[in-house]
Amino acid sequence: MVARVKKNDTVVVLHGRDKGRQGTVVEVLPKKNKIIVKGCGLVTRHVKARKQGEAGGIKKQESYLNMCQVMPICSSCSKPCRVNTQVSEEGARVRMCNRCKKVF
Ligand SMILES: [Zn+2]
Known part of the structure; x- marks a missing residue:
């Protein structure tokens, strides 16, 4: 998690x-x-x-x-966001903004 x-x-x-x-x-x-x-x-x-x-x-x-x-x-859309996760290229799980789909 x-x-x-x-x-x-x-x-x-x-x-x-x-x-x-x-x-x-x-x-x-x-x-x-x-x-x-x-x-x-x-x-x-x-x-x-x-x-x-x-x-x-x-x-x-x-x-x-x-x-x-x-x-x-979220640091890229500066709004409160729900957190999604994504697997990065290195294979680590990272947080992603559910609104703008950017990793933060
Ligand atoms: Zn965002």
Whole structure:
């Protein structure tokens, strides 16, 4: 299987509180189907100062989104796209945009 979403991809959030928001993928957990998107799924954490000089307080932090909540944006047609796979000339499976049929 080819990963539908990879690190540093730009994705669109389709469901939930951040619907319609775009962001860069910071982290992917393929086994759990979870990803972290920059600026999306923000939760408020109440942090206590653990070390000296470290400030406690209320911080906004990204939380994990479900992989199915987002769609990658194709680099050639710059629209959110469904991902298809294709076998390249070297025999590796690569991702292909289902809309413009280009590998991205
Ligand atoms: Zn495309």
